[in-house]
Amino acid sequence: MKIAIASGKGGTGKTFVSTNLFKAFKDLGYSALLVDADVECPNSLLFYKLKKVDETIVKEYRPIIHSEKCVYCGLCADYCEYNAIFYVPELKQIKLLPNLCHGCKACSVACQYGAIEDSNTEIGIVSSYIDKGKNLYFEGRLKEGSVSTIPMIKSTITQASKQLSDFILIDSPPGTSCPFIQTSIRSDFVILVTEPTPYGLSDLRQAILTLDSMNKSYGVIINRAGLGNMDLYDYLSENNIQILGEIPFSKEIARIYTQGDLVYDKMEDMNLLYRELCKKIINYGNSLS
Amino acid sequence: MKVAITSKGNTLESVLDSRFGRCSYFAFYDTESKKLEFVKNPNLNVNEGAGPLSVKLIASYGVKKAVSGEFGFKIKSLMDDLSIQMIVVNEEKTIGEIVELLNK
Numbered sequence: 001m002k003i004a005i006a007s008g009k010g011g012t013g014k015t016f017v018s019t020n021l022f023k024a025f026k027d028l029g030y031s032a033l034l035v036d037a038d039v040e041c042p043n044s045l046l047f048y049k050l051k052k053v054d055e056t057i058v059k060e061y062r063p064i065i066h067s068e069k070c071v072y073c074g075l076c077a078d079y080c081e082y083n084a085i086f087y088v089p090e091l092k093q094i095k096l097l098p099n100l101c102h103g104c105k106a107c108s109v110a111c112q113y114g115a116i117e118d119s120n121t122e123i124g125i126v127s128s129y130i131d132k133g134k135n136l137y138f139e140g141r142l143k144e145g146s147v148s149t150i151p152m153i154k155s156t157i158t159q160a161s162k163q164l165s166d167f168i169l170i171d172s173p174p175g176t177s178c179p180f181i182q183t184s185i186r187s188d189f190v191i192l193v194t195e196p197t198p199y200g201l202s203d204l205r206q207a208i209l210t211l212d213s214m215n216k217s218y219g220v221i222i223n224r225a226g227l228g229n230m231d232l233y234d235y236l237s238e239n240n241i242q243i244l245g246e247i248p249f250s251k252e253i254a255r256i257y258t259q260g261d262l263v264y265d266k267m268e269d270m271n272l273l274y275r276e277l278c279k280k281i282i283n284y285g286n287s288l289s
Numbered sequence: 290m291k292v293a294i295t296s297k298g299n300t301l302e303s304v305l306d307s308r309f310g311r312c313s314y315f316a317f318y319d320t321e322s323k324k325l326e327f328v329k330n331p332n333l334n335v336n337e338g339a340g341p342l343s344v345k346l347i348a349s350y351g352v353k354k355a356v357s358g359e360f361g362f363k364i365k366s367l368m369d370d371l372s373i374q375m376i377v378v379n380e381e382k383t384i385g386e387i388v389e390l391l392n393k
């Protein structure tokens with residue numbers, strides 16, 4: 001079962017929930033895999049002592065334009081949905097704007113004059129790691145300067161999914177646009193982590209509307225409970241949305257987290273909370289089969 | 290010499306549009322013939338790449354100078370390659386006032 005840990009708002013505690021939940025699943029005797037798909041700034045593996053076992057360079061299509069063969073017909077620029085081919089026939093100028101290119105290869109199909117050469121460029125690296133208990137971890141890391149976030153996320157999840165595991169936990173990128181959609185769409189269940197502030201609620205609403213439109217199952221974890229106001233709770237109860245757990249707004253939790261430790265290991269009530277969370281997810285998984 | 294000025298409207302009284310790629314109109318002014326022509330920006334609502342498409346547009350008009358409030362990072366190198374000089378105007382000026390300055 002694949003579980004995305006996502007949020008609308010950034011900084012609500014996706015990594016906090018992912019890292020602790022992962023440990024809880026393993027303690028309950030399940031095989032679990034932690035995947036950091038927040039490819040623009042992956043950091044969930046900081047919480048474990050790991051050894052790298054493998055890495056795969058992820059590449060994406062980028063055309064090479066040979067202007068000496070170009071007849072300036074403009075068909076490649078017409079085919080390009082993303083306006084990634086800068087083309088001024090009056091000045092005999094043609095070139096690729098790599099940051100706009102999505103690697104769809106339409107330009108290559110368009111060109112009948114051999115002016116477009118197929119080629120691939122590195123967009124990032126998917127690494128796999130192992131801990132002392134032989135548990136596997138995957139991390140997708142986008143190359144500096146690359147804007148190909150989506151292909152990087154897809155590749156990270158695809159590679160991790162080849163592993164046999166009871167639970168694959170996907171620490172997702174923030175937001176509610178493409179990166180969020182691409183992680184959620186590849187998951188059987190989405191845990192939305194939010195906080196009871198106006199910002200948390202506003203972004204959670206967007207995330208929920210998005211997941212509803214995708215017919216995805218989800219539940220909500222309220223982090224920093226006690227902060228803000230009750231609007232979030234009203235919204236969740238009005239819409240019959242399941243609260244999977246509440247993590248209190250606490251200095252102790254923040255202290256443990258910022259030291260790189262797991263509250264699951266250090267705080268009894270948090271240990272219990274995460275075990276309960278596991279059971280809820282397991283029950284949900286059983287209800288599917 | 291031809292100059293492109295980004296404009297919010299299509300009259301001399303219209304003010305400079307501070308955005309380059311997604312401006313409402315381009316005012317093309319020829320400093321020799323003193324002719325002024327307004328062209329609605331066809332790239333106003335494209336999803337991506339409005340800047341480079343607008344560079345293509347003004348380049349096809351033979352422009353050598355562009356006046357706007359701001360030029361994005363995607364287009365600066367394109368403008369340099371085509372030897373189109375970029376002039377940034379931060380004050381709220383009308384097209385008429387900018388044309389006057391170009392004639393000085």
